[in-house]
Amino acid sequence: MRTQNPNVSLIQVEGVQTTKDAQFYLGKRVAYVYRAQREINGSKIRVIWGRIARTHGTNGVVKARFRKNLPPKVFGASVRVGLLYIYLFFSFSFLFFFFSFLQFLQKKNKKNSNKMSTVYTVFLTIGLLISGVCIPLILTFQDNQTIRNEQDDSFYKFSQPLLQTAMIFLGEIICIAVIHLVTKTPSLLDRSMLEAVQPHTTNSYNDYNDWVRPHTATWSWSAAWFILPSACDLIATTLLNLGLIYTTPSVYQMMKSSIVGFSAILSCLFLSRKFIRKEWVSIFAILLGTTTIFWSVIYKDKANYLGPIFLLVAQLFVAAQFILEEYLMDRFSLDPVRAMGIEGVFGIILLGGALVITALFGQNEFDISRGFQDLFNSYILWQSALVLAFMVAVFNFFGLAVSSSIGVPGRSMIDSLRTILTWVIAIHYGWDTFSWLELIGFSVLVFGVFIFNGVFTCVKTSIIGESTPLLS
Known part of the structure; x- marks a missing residue:
């Protein structure tokens, strides 16, 4: 991963190879997921939220801006497009x-x-x-x-x-x-x-x-x-x-x-x-x-x-x-x-x-x-x-x-x-x-x-023969 500013990163989205395809992800939120080590309480999974701000170049790379500065040295860091919730x-x-x-x-x-x-x-x-x-x-x-x-x-x-x-x-x-x-x-x-x-x-x-x-x-x-x-x-x-x-x-x-x-x-x-x-x-x-x-x-x-x-x-x-x-x-x-x-x-x-x-x-x-x-x-x-x-x-x-x-x-x-x-x-x-x-x-x-289709028991039909559900 290349980093220009502490809270800006360039991301290569999986399956995206052109700028036109990358424009689909503009405005989408991203999660920077990494494992922090050498802490008092041991290793923990950390998440920093950000948003894709613009495209970068012609190879489908996008530029994401995060709320917090990304840690300079992390172990197993990766960027996943999507929302965990x-x-x-x-x-x-x-x-x-x-x-x-x-x-x-x-x-x-x-x-x-x-x-x-x-x-x-x-x-x-x-x-x-x-x-x-x-x-x-x-x-x-x-x-x-x-x-x-x-x-x-x-x-x-x-x-x-x-x-x-x-x-x-x-x-x-x-x-x-x-x-x-x-x-x-x-x-x-x-x-x-x-x-x-x-x-x-x-x-x-x-x-x-x-x-x-x-x-x-x-x-x-x-x-x-x-x-x-x-x-x-x-x-x-x-x-x-x-x-x-x-x-x-x-x-x-x-x-x-x-x-x-x-x-x-x-x-x-x-x-x-x-x-x-x-x-x-x-x-x-x-x-x-x-x-x-x-x-x-x-x-x-x-x-x-x-x-x-x-x-x-x-x-x-x-x-x-x-x-x-x-x-x-x-x-x-x-x-x-x-x-x-x-x-x-x-x-x-x-x-x-x-x-x-x-x-x-x-x-x-x-x-x-x-x-x-x-x-x-x-x-x-x-x-x-x-x-x-x-x-x-x-x-x-x-x-x-x-x-x-x-x-x-x-x-x-x-x-x-x-x-x-x-x-x-x-x-x-x-x-x-x-x-x-x-x-x-x-x-x-x-x-x-x-x-x-009658999933809710409160709905009961009264027309015999003509009220049978059409399809599953």
């Missing part, structure tokens, strides 16, 4: 949600003695949580990989949203294959988990809506209508990956939570679903929280509006996908697992066509041919791609297996925990920053989702 805040928030979830789970298992055991459910929940956190972080990790262009000796980042969509689709295909395997071989899984991943194997359907009940489903050309939700899924996933390039993992995860509000509005418009007053209040809270999060991104960087816009448009396609799925499954009497398989087939066809078209005509920064070369030439990229596909498969399978035990309220709490963990880990690696405005928007969004 943010980690404490997120830790307490995570513990609060986690213990609340465990308490909720115990109460639910007392009422449903035939469900999976608490230990088994907690195991699936932890797997669901870990895999759900890893997915956006792996995508962000890939987006931040710098690749050298051998032609002009320049550098560029791996920006391939369609290739990332292919990785995600691969994970979904693996999940579908595993589901069909375990349903053909029931001895591979516990009975309760088998019933969870394939609900139509059980004889009781009191816990499901009418459209989930199994019917005699044979293939007909009418099932080709499922190409519509498959197309929505492909477009939405690609837009989500594209939006993540221009925004942060926390905003990506929070915008995905807003799907509850958009799906509720579309179901009211196209499926004639009715909601009570409290549910409309929750929908308004969801939209208000989403708007606040969107504004927090624009407030931090006015030129960074593309990311949230892509994410919002993606949620509209996801909502359209869910509405189409519900309508088509009821219209053509298909159970969810079979419908998922049909959508998977159409998804492969559409994805293959999209890859071919972009390979022929997409000669820009998202050049798919160059993306394939970069993917297979970099062991970091292809290994992370395999991990991403595996995590998607685990997330979908565990989510399907645990949903029947914890229900929609439990999934809502897990999603909140997932967002908190994603945010704090992204901050730790320098991929995200803390924003009070974003935190307020997230709190309002979570409050609305919790009310709509």
